Amino acid sequence: MPGLFLEGAAKPLLVFHALAAFAGVGSCTHLVLVCLRVAGRGTDPSRLVRVYAQVVGATFAAAFALGLCMYPHYRYQVRGLYLDRYAPWASNLFDVKEILAGLGLPLSMALFFVGRRFDAREQPELTPYLTILACGVWSVVVAAAVSGLLVTSVRGV
Amino acid sequence: MAPRPDLQRALRWGGFGTAYLACFFLTTALSAPLPWYLPLAHRWAWGTRVDGLAVDFYGRVLESAVAGALGYALAAWVARRQAAQALAAGATRVAVWCLGLLLFTAALYIYLLHGRRAPPAPLPPDYVAR
Numbered sequence: 001m002p003g004l005f006l007e008g009a010a011k012p013l014l015v016f017h018a019l020a021a022f023a024g025v026g027s028c029t030h031l032v033l034v035c036l037r038v039a040g041r042g043t044d045p046s047r048l049v050r051v052y053a054q055v056v057g058a059t060f061a062a063a064f065a066l067g068l069c070m071y072p073h074y075r076y077q078v079r080g081l082y083l084d085r086y087a088p089w090a091s092n093l094f095d096v097k098e099i100l101a102g103l104g105l106p107l108s109m110a111l112f113f114v115g116r117r118f119d120a121r122e123q124p125e126l127t128p129y130l131t132i133l134a135c136g137v138w139s140v141v142v143a144a145a146v147s148g149l150l151v152t153s154v155r156g157v
Numbered sequence: 158m159a160p161r162p163d164l165q166r167a168l169r170w171g172g173f174g175t176a177y178l179a180c181f182f183l184t185t186a187l188s189a190p191l192p193w194y195l196p197l198a199h200r201w202a203w204g205t206r207v208d209g210l211a212v213d214f215y216g217r218v219l220e221s222a223v224a225g226a227l228g229y230a231l232a233a234w235v236a237r238r239q240a241a242q243a244l245a246a247g248a249t250r251v252a253v254w255c256l257g258l259l260l261f262t263a264a265l266y267i268y269l270l271h272g273r274r275a276p277p278a279p280l281p282p283d284y285v286a287r
Contacts, residue, residue, distance in 0.1 A: 004196055004197070005196065005199070071212065071214065071215075072194070072196035072212070075196055075210065075212055076196055076210060079275075081277065081280065081284070084274075084276065084277035084278070085277035088273065091273075091275060092271070092272075096266055098214060099214075099262075099266045100263055102181065102214065102217070102221070103178060103181060103259045103262055103263060105177075105218070106170075106174035106225055106255070110167075110170035110171065110173065110174050110252075113170055114166055117166075118163075123164075125245035125248070125249075126163060126164070126167055126248065128249045128252070129167050129249055132252040132253060132255075133252055135256070136255065136256045136259055
């Protein structure tokens with residue numbers, strides 16, 4: 001069997017990847033709700049926006065980096081040998097998930113760097129900006145988490 | 158009018174996101190050449206398509222990040238020349254562009270990957286089914 005990058009660490013990487021992804025889903029759901037509260041009622045939970053924006057950015061980056069580390073193992077052992085042969089729908093679904101994560105990366109970075117200094121009283125103009133980005137990242141992380149669970153239910157490592 | 162570093166920052170990161178996502182879309186739609194990683198051979202290859210088991214995702218993200226860095230620099234240049242009111246409108250506009258490009262590119266990939274039958278990798282002689 002050919003040697004692949006970080007092949008022996010595939011299982012722990014998958015567990016940490018999933019943990020970071022679920023933390024991302026939770027924090028991003030909170031961030032969307034807090035942003036909508038700021039936009040709708042004009043209340044000031046700025047501290048929560050700052051905290052969740054940083055958590056979303058950090059968990060997204062962690063899940064993305066862990067996914068990149070696992071990818072060579074997945075591409076050969078999971079997709080190449082199994083999914084493409086017996087479950088092509090799962091192979092295609094994984095590729096959609098991977099692309100969604102790649103597309104969500106710049107939005108999560110913008111959330112992190114802009115949201116961490118947000119103050120609703122001094123920067124009300126930034127509320128729609130952060131709300132739009134948070135909704136985009138939320139859609140990505142939820143779709144990616146559900147797709148990841150479905151693919152892993154067929155074959156994980 | 159006092160400078161607004163918060164709005165300038167938002168515009169800069171919006172510029173990064175817009176350029177990154179536009180590059181991601183264009184490299185897919187135009188089949189642009191990319192660096193491909195060959196996990197079994199542990200080497201990189203350059204091209205629009207590569208024979209055998211190869212990964213385009215790393216190269217596509219890398220190219221998009223370079224485009225994003227250029228978008229960031231361009232947005233920083235624009236942001237220094239804008240009044241606060243224009244910056245606020247510009248920041249919201251680039252956020253909408255980012256979301257639109259994300260949805261459009263995701264839709265393109267769903268269309269391209271729907272029903273795909275990729276050829277499986279050949280089973281190695283010592284392969285044991287799990």
